[in-house]
Amino acid sequence: MRACCSCTRVFYLGLMLAVASTLGFAQQQAGEASLTVTVVDYNKDILPSAQVILQGAENFRQTLLTDQRGEAAFAKLPSGKYRLRAEAEHFEPREQAITLKTGSRRITIRLEVAQLKEEIVVRQSERERRTDSRSDTFTTILTEEQIANLPDDPDEMKAALERMAGPGAVFQVDGFAGGRIPPKSQIRQIRFRRNSFAAEYHQAGVVVVEILTKPSAGALHGSFGYGFRNQTFNARNAFAPFRAPEGLQRFEASLDVPVRPSRTSLFLAGNSNQAYDSTTIVAALPTGALNDVARQPSRDLYVSARVNNTLSKSHDLKVNFFRTGSRRDNLGVGNFSLTERAFSSSSADHRFQVSESGAVGSKVFHEFRLQLHWQNVSLRPVNDARGLIVLGAFNGGGTQARSDRGLAEMEARENVDFAWNQHAMRAGIMFEAGNYRNLNLNNQNGTFTFSSLFDFLAGTPSTFSQRVSIRPVDFSYLQLGAYWQDDWRVVPSLTLSYGVRYERQNNLHDSNNYAPRFGFGWSPFKNGRTTIRGGLGVFFDWHTAATVSDLLSEDGQRGTSLVIRNPGFPDPFSGGSRIVLPPGRSQSSEDLRNPSILQAALDVQRQLPLGMSMIANYSYQQGFHLFRGRNINAPILGVGRPFPDAGNLIQLESTARSFSHILNLTLNSGANRRLSWMASYSLLKKINEADGPLSLPADNFDLRGELGPASDDRRHRVIITTGIGLFKGWRVSPTFFYTSALPYNVTTGRDDNGDTTFNDRPPELTRNGARGADTWDVDMRLSWLFGFGKADETARTGSSTVVVQAGDYGAIGGQLGALQKKWRFNYYIQATNLFNNFNPINFVGVMTSPFFGRPTAAAPARKIETGLRFSF
Numbered sequence: 001m002r003a004c005c006s007c008t009r010v011f012y013l014g015l016m017l018a019v020a021s022t023l024g025f026a027q028q029q030a031g032e033a034s035l036t037v038t039v040v041d042y043n044k045d046i047l048p049s050a051q052v053i054l055q056g057a058e059n060f061r062q063t064l065l066t067d068q069r070g071e072a073a074f075a076k077l078p079s080g081k082y083r084l085r086a087e088a089e090h091f092e093p094r095e096q097a098i099t100l101k102t103g104s105r106r107i108t109i110r111l112e113v114a115q116l117k118e119e120i121v122v123r124q125s126e127r128e129r130r131t132d133s134r135s136d137t138f139t140t141i142l143t144e145e146q147i148a149n150l151p152d153d154p155d156e157m158k159a160a161l162e163r164m165a166g167p168g169a170v171f172q173v174d175g176f177a178g179g180r181i182p183p184k185s186q187i188r189q190i191r192f193r194r195n196s197f198a199a200e201y202h203q204a205g206v207v208v209v210e211i212l213t214k215p216s217a218g219a220l221h222g223s224f225g226y227g228f229r230n231q232t233f234n235a236r237n238a239f240a241p242f243r244a245p246e247g248l249q250r251f252e253a254s255l256d257v258p259v260r261p262s263r264t265s266l267f268l269a270g271n272s273n274q275a276y277d278s279t280t281i282v283a284a285l286p287t288g289a290l291n292d293v294a295r296q297p298s299r300d301l302y303v304s305a306r307v308n309n310t311l312s313k314s315h316d317l318k319v320n321f322f323r324t325g326s327r328r329d330n331l332g333v334g335n336f337s338l339t340e341r342a343f344s345s346s347s348a349d350h351r352f353q354v355s356e357s358g359a360v361g362s363k364v365f366h367e368f369r370l371q372l373h374w375q376n377v378s379l380r381p382v383n384d385a386r387g388l389i390v391l392g393a394f395n396g397g398g399t400q401a402r403s404d405r406g407l408a409e410m411e412a413r414e415n416v417d418f419a420w421n422q423h424a425m426r427a428g429i430m431f432e433a434g435n436y437r438n439l440n441l442n443n444q445n446g447t448f449t450f451s452s453l454f455d456f457l458a459g460t461p462s463t464f465s466q467r468v469s470i471r472p473v474d475f476s477y478l479q480l481g482a483y484w485q486d487d488w489r490v491v492p493s494l495t496l497s498y499g500v501r502y503e504r505q506n507n508l509h510d511s512n513n514y515a516p517r518f519g520f521g522w523s524p525f526k527n528g529r530t531t532i533r534g535g536l537g538v539f540f541d542w543h544t545a546a547t548v549s550d551l552l553s554e555d556g557q558r559g560t561s562l563v564i565r566n567p568g569f570p571d572p573f574s575g576g577s578r579i580v581l582p583p584g585r586s587q588s589s590e591d592l593r594n595p596s597i598l599q600a601a602l603d604v605q606r607q608l609p610l611g612m613s614m615i616a617n618y619s620y621q622q623g624f625h626l627f628r629g630r631n632i633n634a635p636i637l638g639v640g641r642p643f644p645d646a647g648n649l650i651q652l653e654s655t656a657r658s659f660s661h662i663l664n665l666t667l668n669s670g671a672n673r674r675l676s677w678m679a680s681y682s683l684l685k686k687i688n689e690a691d692g693p694l695s696l697p698a699d700n701f702d703l704r705g706e707l708g709p710a711s712d713d714r715r716h717r718v719i720i721t722t723g724i725g726l727f728k729g730w731r732v733s734p735t736f737f738y739t740s741a742l743p744y745n746v747t748t749g750r751d752d753n754g755d756t757t758f759n760d761r762p763p764e765l766t767r768n769g770a771r772g773a774d775t776w777d778v779d780m781r782l783s784w785l786f787g788f789g790k791a792d793e794t795a796r797t798g799s800s801t802v803v804v805q806a807g808d809y810g811a812i813g814g815q816l817g818a819l820q821k822k823w824r825f826n827y828y829i830q831a832t833n834l835f836n837n838f839n840p841i842n843f844v845g846v847m848t849s850p851f852f853g854r855p856t857a858a859a860p861a862r863k864i865e866t867g868l869r870f871s872f
Contacts, residue, residue, distance in 0.1 A: 033100040035074040038108045039066050039086050046070025047111065048189055049214070050088035056080060086111060138533060138603050138615060140192040140666060146676065146721055147190055149733035149781050151830065152227050152867060153250060153273065154181045154302070160779075163737060164719055165192055165207040166664075166682060167712045173211045176371050179351050180302060180324050181211060183252050183271045185223050185869065188214040194603070194617065197519035197535035199483035199499030200415065200428055204539035204597040205619050205662070213306070214256075214267075225252035227867035235836045235861035237280055237293075244278030244293040248865065264309045273300040279334035282856040283394035284453055284849075290394070294339050296330040315358030324349045332399045335842055335856050336392075343381040343401040350374050365417045373409040386570075387447035390456045391749050391758060392849020397448075402441040407545070409434040422489040430481040436545050438473040440553045446562075448569060449758065451750045452848035463756050464564040464572035468583070471558040477545045478506040485517070495521040503540050503594070507548055510593035513540045529607040534600075541595040547627070547693045551652060556585035563647055563756050581756070584633075584647030586694075593654050595626045615666045623658035628690035630655075634700040634755035648756060650694065655703075658688035658710070674725045682717040686710035691768075698761050699753065708767035709743040716740040729785040734834075738776040743768035749848030762847070775839035775859060781830045789822035826869040836862040 039050040052072040054062045057080060064072035079102055085095040091111035098107065150157045158181050162169050173179060191210040201208075227250035236243040254269040276297040283290045302324045309317045328345040350373070357367040385398035415428040446466035450456040485499025497519040504511055519535030553559050560583040568574030601619035608614060633649040635641050643649065663683040669676050689706040690697075697706045718738040725731050745761070745768050752760040761767070833839075840855035 033077045033079050033102055034104045035077060035098075035100060036104070036106045037066075037072045037074075037084065037086065038106070039070050039072070039088065040108060040110050041091065047088050047091070048212075050086055050091075050111070052109075053085040053087070055083040055085075084109070138194050138531075138605055138617070140615070140668065140678070142190040142192075146678065146723060147184065147187060148731075148783065149721065149723060149735065150184065151832075152184055152225070152252075152828075152865075153248070154183060154271065156832075157181055157184065161190070161209055164680070164721075165209050166662075166684075166717065167686075167714075168203075168206045169209050170203055170206050171209045171211065174213055174318070174320070174353075175210075175355065175367075175369055176351075176353055178371075178373065179322060179349070182213055182304065183225075183254070183269060183302070185225060185252060185254050185871075186213045186267075186269055186304075188212045197497065197517045197537045197601070198426075199485040199501040199515070199517045200426060202481060202501075202503070202539070204537070204599045205601070205621050205660075219258060220256065221872065222255040223253070223869060223871035225867060225869035226250065227252075227865055229863060229865040233864040235833075235863075237278075237861045238838045238840075238858040239280040239282055239291065239856070240278070240293045241291050242293070244280075245295055246275075246277050246863075248273070248275040250274075250867070252869075264307065267304075267306040267308070269302075269304045271300075271302040273298070275299075279330075280857055281334055281336075281338065282851070283336050283338065284392075284851070285394055286453070286457055290338075294330055294333045294342075296328070296333070298329070299327045301325045311356075312358065315356065318353075318355045320351070320353040322349075322351045322353075332401060336390075337395040337399075340383065340385075340397065341381075341387070341395055341399040343379055343399050345377065345379050347375065347377040360416075363418055367413075367415045369411075369413045371409075371411045373407070373411070375405075375407050377403075377405045379403045384445055386445050387443070388450070388456075389447060390450045390453055392844055392846030392851060393450075393453040393456070398445070400441070400443050400445055400447075402444070404437075404439045406437045407434060424487045424489075425485065427484045428482070430479075432477075432479040434477040434545060436473070436475055436477060436549055438549050438553065439470075440473070440559070441467075441470055443467045444470060446572065448567070448572070451758070453850070454848075459569045461567055461569050461572075462565070462751055462758070464567035465756070466562045467554065467559055468562050469560050470553075473549055473552045473558050475548060475552060476506070477548070479542060480504045493523045497521070497535070503542075505542060505594075508543050508592060508594060513594055513596075515539055515596075531605045532603070533605075534602040536600045537598075539597045539599060541597070541626075543592070543594065543627075544693075547652070550694060551586045551588060554584075554586045554650075556583070560585055561648060565751075565754070565756065581647035582645055584649060586650040587652070589651055589653045591654075592652060593625050595654060596624045597658075598622045598624070611669070613668050615668075616664070618661075618663045621658070621660045621662075623656075623688070625654040626656035626658055626688070626690065627652060627654055627693035628656040628706075629653075629694035629696050630703075631696060631700045631755050631757070635753065636701065637753075650696070652694060656689040657707070658686070660684070660686040660710075675723070677720070677722040679721075680717075680719045684713065684715055684717070686713040689767075696755075696757050696759060698747075698759050698767070700755060705761065706767050708769060711743065711768060713743055713768070714739045714741075731783050731785075732780065733783075734778060734780040736776070736778050738774070740774050741771040744770050744772055744843045744845045746770050746845040747847065749846045770843070770845060770853075772843040772855065773840045775837075775841075777833040777837050777839065777859070778835055779830070779832045780834050781828055783826060783828040785824065785826045787822070787824040822872060824871045826871075827867075828869075829864065829866045831862060831864045833860060833862045 037052050039047045039052065041047055047070050048066055050066045052064050052066060054074055062074060064074065066072045077100055079100055081097065081099050083095060084098050085093060086109040087093040088111055094109055094111055150160055170177060171181065173182060189212040193208045193210055227248065229248040231243055231246045234243065234246055251272045257266045259266050276295050278293045278295055281290060281292040281294060304320065304322045307319045311317050325348050330342045331345055333339050333342045352372040354370045355368065360366050379401045381399050381401050383398040384400055387400060388397040389395050409432065411432045413428065413430045415426060417426050443465065444467055446464055448461040449463045450461050455461070481501065481503045483499060483501040485497065488496045490496055499517050501515040501517065503513045515538040517535065517537035519533065522532045524530060524532065554561055563581045563584060564572050565579040565581070566575065566577045568578060599619060599621045601617060603615065603617040606614045629650050630653055631648050632651045633641050633643045633646050664680065666678065666680045668678045686709065687707060688710045689703065691711045697703050699705065720736040723731065723733045746765050747758060748760045748762060749758065750760060751758055839859035841859055842857040843855050844851040844853065846852060
């Protein structure tokens with residue numbers, strides 16, 4: 001393994017030397033000209049996917065779509081006179097005459113909004129634009145090459161984006177939340193947006209990852225892709241006794257069909273994944289230590305259809321349909337869990353989306369979104385035998401994961417923008433409704449829990465628990481949100497933003513959910529290169545449908561819990577010392593209310609030389625009335641249970657608190673066609689009193705010890721992404737990740753207070769009082785883009801037209817010529833954890849375990865994937 005690691009290090013260093021020797025490649029040939037056109041809107045914000053048409057003598061005609069930076073680059077042009085035209089949806093086209101001479105030239109074209117430019121468009125200076133709360137000043141936009149560097153598998157891509165965005169990131173695809181990330185071939189742009197003080201946002205302090213899909217290119221286009229991976233080139237996991245069998249085959253296809261040119265287009269796409277990964281099993285059995293691997297097959301099929309229709313010059317209609325079917329086998333296996341506890345999952349997820357936007361009169365712009373979502377999920381165990389939980393040693397028997405869940409949801413949103421003098425206002429309303437069904441048969445045959453392997457050998461379990469009297473759960477769910485906000489331009493360098501949001505839902509009696517927001521944007525210097533933004537706001541959180549379903553499934557009518565202390569074994573009802581508790585149930589506190597968060601933040605953005613930029617932001621959050629569970633019938637020392645005729649009464653309460661400090665620093669390179677990079681550092685401290693809405697405290701009547709690090713409290717995080725253009729279409733893109741250790745909870749392994757929950761801690765420790773280990777890895781992607789064939793011939797004029805779509809894996813670093821070909825191929829080889837660094841996880845906090853204080857698993861070892869994408 002060390003030799004293999006050394007080879008990869010040499011390979012990586014060799015690539016870096018190749019980069020250094022090729023940065024000056026491709027000089028302009030004598031007599032040739034090049035032209036870079038940047039298309040921006042009236043605010044000088046870039047316009048990706050704008051169409052740029054260059055016409056010259058002898059019926060020469062070339063068309064490009066602008067990339068992430070709003071740029072279209074024309075290369076190897078003969079000197080002479082040309083007509084240049086730029087077009088984009090919702091904007092008036094602009095045309096001008098230019099003369100090109102030998103060498104490079106850059107031109108910026110500004111487009112005005114169609115029809116509305118006289119009434120509601122106000123030209124902004126650089127200071128005005130950067131202090132506008134709706135601008136991209138504090139938004140990190142991934143460049144086209146950075147998107148190309150992401151994994152091709154949608155699930156792996158989402159995981160990579162979550163690492164970049166930080167904990168709690170919210171994903172939106174074309175403005176809709178939820179659902180699966182589309183295949184990379186469909187993605188036009190990815191943006192990390194921070195503007196939580198706007199009243200239109202529900203979440204507090206999170207990064208919104210906005211994913212925008214490609215528009216129609218106006219001509220027939222398509223792509224086909226294939227990705228492959230198996231254990232041959234992978235490394236062995238540090239906890240696996242041998243290199244486990246792993247494999248992946250991914251097929252991807254898309255087709256863009258112009259139904260009515262410049263009016264209606266149809267976009268079809270599909271993605272199929274067939275994979276089998278492996279998980280490690282590390283356990284202590286009565287016969288000795290066990291170290292094994294288990295194969296986990298999975299299948300996914302994603303299909304989508306999208307219709308874009310231009311209703312009028314200022315109105316667009318989009319209709320989307322998505323379906324994702326998946327199957328997972330051998331779930332529930334790994335770490336302490338043996339293969340006999342395996343279960344399978346099958347699901348079908350459907351989403352239907354409609355969005356319409358455009359001008360209403362001359363001074364109002366509206367946007368309407370409707371989403372219908374329906375889903376079915378089934379879990380089936382390998383066997384339904386009684387479960388065996390031996391704390392810190394092994395988990396055996398049947399997992400009894402058997403359930404059928406279904407949901408049907410509707411979401412409707414309407415946003416309206418309007419202006420008055422120096423005020424830019426927005427108002428909106430959101431309505432969500434859902435119906436949820438759940439037949440949860442988990443643990444219907446019961447589970448024994450042993451405090452240690454010694455107790456298992458002695459045949460003395462601590463508890464036996466079983467769900468009985470199970471009935472289906474069926475309930476409805478309604479949520480309403482409305483907001484108004486105003487951005488007031490006080491002076492050109494200062495904008496004040498204020499607004500209020502109101503939220504209400506049907507399963508809580510709390511109706512006093514008014515959330516005021518205030519913010520400001522200030523550009524203190526005349527050159528507009530420095531922008532300061534800050535704000536203060538109140539946010540509320542929902543009582544989610546998942547929590548409601550968990551409460552109802554054991555509310556005493558749809559299910560109850562049977563718990564026996566000191567049961568017999570294997571017959572729990574045998575033995576003279578057993579204590580059979582009365583039936584238990586779950587309930588909500590009478591004064592339950594929506595959790596709330598107070599947030600304050602300060603951001604600074606600075607434009608640096610060479611096109612670089614830096615963003616620094618600090619935020620403080622304090623949570624009030626957060627959800628936590630509490631057993632209100634836990635025994636009191638010397639008194640017993642407060643309600644002797646009842647068992648465990650798990651009550652959902654809104655009594656927990658949280659505190660967090662987050663500092664982020666991001667440095668981004670300029671639009672360099674040979675080298676692009678982004679570096680980010682985060683310093684974080686998160687403290688709370690509960691890890692989840694129904695997590696129970698160690699002492700149900702003394703909650704002071706519950707204030708401790710949050711389960712996702714990684715204090716330090718570093719990410720460095722780089723893209724380097726080599727020669728003849730080759731490109732290398734390394735990415736470095738570092739995160740400091742996560743906390744974990746230390747428990748005694750015994751039920752010291754008799755509440756039948758094994759989370760008792762030593763008196764000197766708080767919740768999550770121990771730390772694991774730091775982790776780091778390097779991912780790298782090497783790609784080669786090449787093409788052939790002449791450009792499409794237009795029937796009328798015989799002129800050649802090439803349409804290059806954004807996201808075509810990076811039209812930079814010697815790849816531009818290939819992108820101008822009719823047929824294009826992109827080959828890649830991608831490595832995750834290139835240096836095969838050992839990253840331990842799953843530290844054991846059970847003091848009775850032979851593994852106490854040690855990890856029992858490791859993050860994935862090096863994996864290498866290769867693939868090819870063909871597009872036309």
